[in-house]
Amino acid sequence: MKIFYYSALCFLFFCVSCNKAIEPVKADVSTTPYFDTTGRDDIVTGGIKMIPITTPKGTFNVWTKRVGNNPKIKVLLLHGGPGITHEIFECFDSFFPQAGIEYYYYDQLGSYYSDQPEDKSLWDLDRFVEEVEQVRIALNLNKDNFYLYGQSWGGILGMQYALKYQDHLKGLIISNMVPSIPDYQKYSDEVLAPQLPPEVLKEILSYEEKEDYANPRYLDLIVQHYYTKHVIRMPVNSWPEPVSRSFKHLNTDVYVTMQGPSEFGIKGDATLKNWDVKDRLKEIEVPTLSIGAHYDTMDPNQMGWLAKEVQNGRFLFCPQGSHLSQFDDQEVFFSGLIDFIKDVDQGNPIQAGS
Known part of the structure; x- marks a missing residue:
């Protein structure tokens, strides 16, 4: 779930011109309902709505943005980090609209476009679950239309939400996140670390032992040898602009x-260090898609196991993907994701071979 300390990484890295008037493009009759904003209260803002969230430390506002209109399919996107932004999902614009899927960008409390209180007691998993529930209610999402998509840290949040509030869900998508942080750490230590060149691993571990995490050399080693193989499989200078922008906005x-x-x-005293819900996955009844990738920081075998543990899962x-497979394995990622959403909507079987 390493997304990501980018504020320290910054040192690395509809307009058309024409000589004649352009006729407005008319939407196909079949897609017209998707762009219907009748009765919406977010037309002036282009779908953006600030939602007040009640917390033990007061009321704060979180940022959301609706795209499209489909009464039966509404996907709320939970970003990773924690503390990254919705910007990591902007490539969804190239795929979801043409599939007729209504979806919501959402910056969790503390993230760039939402309020950023400084009280660290707010950065608590259970409180974030209650935040998602308040967002659901404000956006009028329900069991007849509500799909919850969570990636990386968002996957942790999605699983935890489903374990408490799955009666409100129509479908659940867990992307690039295993159900156990200790297992993630073990996979990182025993499988991914040994794949690094020995001299690189030795140097990285020397900085880790000294807890010199902000050292530019340490960060450069991580980005060049780890991120480009397991987070997003592209050279740093070719990273999609939304990725760089989201990292820049990290809290x-x-x-x-x-x-x-x-x-x-x-490591250290991170509050998620011991999180583990492997033994509770069987409680999840709602149709669930688990997305894993060959080069991911998360063990893809465990992502496949997750799909079998829930009561109605698909893997x-x-x-060709890594932790951000929506960028480096787009065709497989989006075709599979959209197929799952459509199958749930149409009542088709979810489990492979069923």
């Missing part, structure tokens, strides 16, 4: 409190 207070300062696992494997 490090949220990130370090819950995830810890290391870029090579979850989507991205053979």
Whole structure:
């Protein structure tokens, strides 16, 4: 779930011109309902709505943005980090609208476009679950239309939400997140770390031992040898602009409190360090898609196991993907994700071979 200490990484890295008037493009009759804003209260803002969230420390506002209109399919996107932003999902714009899927960008409390209180007691998993529930209610999402998509840390949040509030869900998507942080750490230590060149691993671990996590050399080693193989499989200077922008907007207070300062696992006194719901997955009844990738920081085999543990699950494997497989294995990622949503909507079987 290493997304990501980018404020320290910044040192690395509809307009058309024409000579004649352009006729407005008319929407196809079949897609017209998707763009219908009748009765919406977010037309002036282009779908953006600030939602007040009640917390033990007062009321704060979180940022959401609706795209499209489909009464039967509404997907709320939970970003990773913690403390990253919705910007990591902007490539969804290239796929969801043409599939007729209504979806909601959402910056969790503490993230860039939402309020950013400084009280660290707010960076608590159970409180975030209650925040998602308040967002659901404000957006009028319900069991007849509500799909919850969570990636990385968002996957933790999605699983925890489903274990308490799955009666409100129509479908659940867990992307690039295993159900156990200790297992994630073990996979990082025993499988991914040994794949690094020995001299690189030795140097990374030397900085880890000294807890010198902000050292530019440490960060450069992590980005060049770890991120480009397991987080997003592209050269740093080719990373999609929304990825760089989202990393730039990271709230490090949220990130370090819950995830810890290391870029090579979850260490120190991070609040998520011992999180594990493997034994509770059988409680999840709602149709569930688990997305894993061959080069991910998360064990894809465990993502496949997760799909079998829930009562009605499907596994989507991205053979060329990593932690951000929505960017580096797009065709497989989006075709499988959209197929799952459509199958749930149409009442088709979810389990492979059923």
